[in-house]
Amino acid sequence: MAFTDFNSPDEVQKTYQIKWLVAAQKLNQNENASVYGIVTDAEVWQFGKLQGQLFTKNYSRATIDNLHEVFGAVCSVIKLASQN
Numbered sequence: 001m002a003f004t005d006f007n008s009p010d011e012v013q014k015t016y017q018i019k020w021l022v023a024a025q026k027l028n029q030n031e032n033a034s035v036y037g038i039v040t041d042a043e044v045w046q047f048g049k050l051q052g053q054l055f056t057k058n059y060s061r062a063t064i065d066n067l068h069e070v071f072g073a074v075c076s077v078i079k080l081a082s083q084n
Contacts, residue, residue: 013039013041013046014039014048014057015037016039016045016051016057017048018020018039020037020070021035021036021043021048021049021050021055022050024037024050025050027055028054029079031052032051032052033051034049034050034051034080035049035051035081036048036049036050036077036080037049037050038077041066042078043063044061044062044063044064045062045063045064045070045073045074045075046058046061047062047077049080051082
């Protein structure tokens with residue numbers, strides 16, 4: 001049996017991201033809309049999507065050591081968000 005450590009940095013960041021994505025859906029007055037989020041601690045960048053009540057986390061991580069990867073991921077999120 002596996003247990004989730006809800007105090008781990010990953011779980012804290014995921015919870016934080018989901019909270020803001022739900023708020024964005026409510027602000028848009030469309031709780032079924034797809035919204036995208038980025039969480040960073042200034043070194044590691046993580047990305048996620050909330051569509052309706054389904055949260056999808058991209059498990060790959062971009063690090064500040066690879067700015068090309070960070071900027072590429074951010075541009076991809078902006079492109080996806082602008083398509084909706």
